[in-house]
Amino acid sequence: MKIDIGIPEKSTQTIALELNKVLADEILLAAKTRSYHWNVEGGNFMELHKFYDSQYEELNEIIDDVAERIRVIGHYVEGRLAELLQLSNLLETSPSNDGKKQLADLLNSHETIIRNLRKLISVFGDDYKDLGNSDFVTGLMQKHEKMAWFIRAYLY
Numbered sequence: 001m002k003i004d005i006g007i008p009e010k011s012t013q014t015i016a017l018e019l020n021k022v023l024a025d026e027i028l029l030a031a032k033t034r035s036y037h038w039n040v041e042g043g044n045f046m047e048l049h050k051f052y053d054s055q056y057e058e059l060n061e062i063i064d065d066v067a068e069r070i071r072v073i074g075h076y077v078e079g080r081l082a083e084l085l086q087l088s089n090l091l092e093t094s095p096s097n098d099g100k101k102q103l104a105d106l107l108n109s110h111e112t113i114i115r116n117l118r119k120l121i122s123v124f125g126d127d128y129k130d131l132g133n134s135d136f137v138t139g140l141m142q143k144h145e146k147m148a149w150f151i152r153a154y155l156y
């Protein structure tokens, strides 16, 4: 069904593609976080096991929010894993049981996502006059900034 929310269809198409890329990043990061939750070993096993679980839960909520934003502007959500891998800015990493390596990889992924979201804030707001999605990615960036801070504190 056609929607009339004050943003041209051509713009919502580009915005939806960018949001599908964000979704791909979030799904990849959630998968990494969860595999680290399962595979971590060492003296701080329980601490990291629980920490990864809490970050995974937060990412899971973010994933749903991003997907629903795509539907809100009248487009469909990419749900195929192979397509999502192509869309993502993140790379899959080799499995690791080493907490330090895991945390460094997660931090790198969060920071990649933060830099991308920071760009999208002005792309959506300035280029496409879509202040709703500009605000949405601003909030998302702040969540990742906080998650990245938590991870950085472990790596000190």
Ligand SMILES: [Fe+2]
Binding pocket: 037, 053
């Ligand atoms: Fe678990």
